[in-house]
Amino acid sequence: MVFVSDTTVVPPELACPISPVVDLVFSRWTTPILWVLNEFGRQRFVELERRITTISPKVLTQRLRQLERDGFVVRTYHPEVPPRVEYEITDLGRGLGPLFASIAEWSVNLDKVEQARSDYDARKPSPRAR
Amino acid sequence: MVFVSDTTVVPPELACPISPVVDLVFSRWTTPILWVLNEFGRQRFVELERRITTISPKVLTQRLRQLERDGFVVRTYHPEVPPRVEYEITDLGRGLGPLFASIAEWSVNLDKVEQARSDYDARKPSPRAR
DNA sequence: GATAGTAGGTACCTAGAGGAAAGTATGGTT
DNA sequence: AACCATACTTTCCTCTAGGTACCTACTATC
Numbered sequence: 001m002v003f004v005s006d007t008t009v010v011p012p013e014l015a016c017p018i019s020p021v022v023d024l025v026f027s028r029w030t031t032p033i034l035w036v037l038n039e040f041g042r043q044r045f046v047e048l049e050r051r052i053t054t055i056s057p058k059v060l061t062q063r064l065r066q067l068e069r070d071g072f073v074v075r076t077y078h079p080e081v082p083p084r085v086e087y088e089i090t091d092l093g094r095g096l097g098p099l100f101a102s103i104a105e106w107s108v109n110l111d112k113v114e115q116a117r118s119d120y121d122a123r124k125p126s127p128r129a130r
Numbered sequence: 131m132v133f134v135s136d137t138t139v140v141p142p143e144l145a146c147p148i149s150p151v152v153d154l155v156f157s158r159w160t161t162p163i164l165w166v167l168n169e170f171g172r173q174r175f176v177e178l179e180r181r182i183t184t185i186s187p188k189v190l191t192q193r194l195r196q197l198e199r200d201g202f203v204v205r206t207y208h209p210e211v212p213p214r215v216e217y218e219i220t221d222l223g224r225g226l227g228p229l230f231a232s233i234a235e236w237s238v239n240l241d242k243v244e245q246a247r248s249d250y251d252a253r254k255p256s257p258r259a260r
Numbered sequence: 261g262a263t264a265g266t267a268g269g270t271a272c273c274t275a276g277a278g279g280a281a282a283g284t285a286t287g288g289t290t
Numbered sequence: 291a292a293c294c295a296t297a298c299t300t301t302c303c304t305c306t307a308g309g310t311a312c313c314t315a316c317t318a319t320c
Contacts, residue, residue: 044297046296057299077297082294083296083298084296
C-alpha cells in the first residue's frame with residue numbers, strides 16, 4: 001500500500017501522522033470535558049453537566065465512558081443512596097497539558113483568521129475564476 | 131451570563147478557552163490537507179486528491195474553500211486549457227507548525243491509550259456498578 | 261465527432277451524531 | 291403513598307456531514 005517513488009502515495013493515516021491523535025483528543029466534546037476536569041478537579045456528574053452547559057446527559061455519559069476507556073479519566077462509584085459518582089482526570093490526561101497550552105498560545109492568531117474572513121468576504125461575493 | 135461564586139457557571143466557549151481553535155483547526159480533513167500542503171509544498175487539486183486518498187472531490191473543494199477563507203491557504207488560478215489551479219499554505223498556516231509538532235510529540239503516548247483500552251475491555255464486559 | 265483531461269458544481273441519498281423526553285433503581289422524606 | 295434526588299439508559303426523532311454519480315466549459319487529439 002505504500003509506494004515511495006515519483007508520486008508518493010500513502011494511506012490517509014500515514015499521509016498525516018498526527019491524525020490519530022487528533023481523532024482521539026479533539027473529537028467533539030472531549031476538550032471541554034478534559035479542560036473542566038483539569039481546571040476544577042474531581043467532580044460529580046451533575047457538576048460537569050452544569051459547567052458544560054450545552055451538553056446533553058446522554059452525550060456526556062458517552063464521552064465520559066470513552067475517556068475512561070482511553071485512560072484519560074477515572075470514574076469512582078460510591079454505592080450510596082442516592083448513588084454518587086466522581087470523575088477525575090488521570091496522569092495521562094494531565095499529560096495533554098502542554099498540548100492544550102500550545103493551542104492556547106496559538107489563539108492569539110484568531111483575529112488574523114477573522115481578518116482573513118472579512119477580506120475574503122469583501123472580495124466580490126464569487127470571483128471563482130480569478 | 132457569567133456567575134462566579136460558589137458554582138462557577140460559564141457559557142461553553144468560555145468553559146474551554148481552546149475550543150474556538152480546536153473547532154477551527156481540527157475540524158474534519160483540515161489537518162491532513164494542511165499537513166500535505168506543508169510537507170509537499172504548492173500543489174494542484176489532483177495532487178492533493180491523490181495524496182489524501184480517501185477524500186472525495188466535493189469535500190476537498192469545500193475544505194479548501196474554507197481554509198482559503200480562513201487565511202490558511204492561497205489559491206492561484208491559471209486560466210489555461212485545461213485550467214490549472216495551485217494551492218499553497220500561507221504563513222498563517224505555517225504558524226500551526228509548533229502546534230502540530232507538540233501533537234506529534236504527544237503521540238508517543240498512543241500505546242498507553244491502547245493499553246488502557248485493553249485493560250478496560252478486559253475488566254469484565256460491563257461492571258457498571260463497581 | 262467521440263474522447264480525454266482539469267477543476268470543480270449540483271442533485272440526491274444515507275448513515276451517524278446528537279437532542280428531547282421519559283424511564284429506572286434505590287431508599288429517604290413528608 | 292406520593293415525591294425527591296442521582297446517574298444514568300432508552301427510545302424516538304431530526305439534522306447535517308459526507309458519499310456517489312452526473313454535469314459543466316474549453317480545447318487538443320485521435
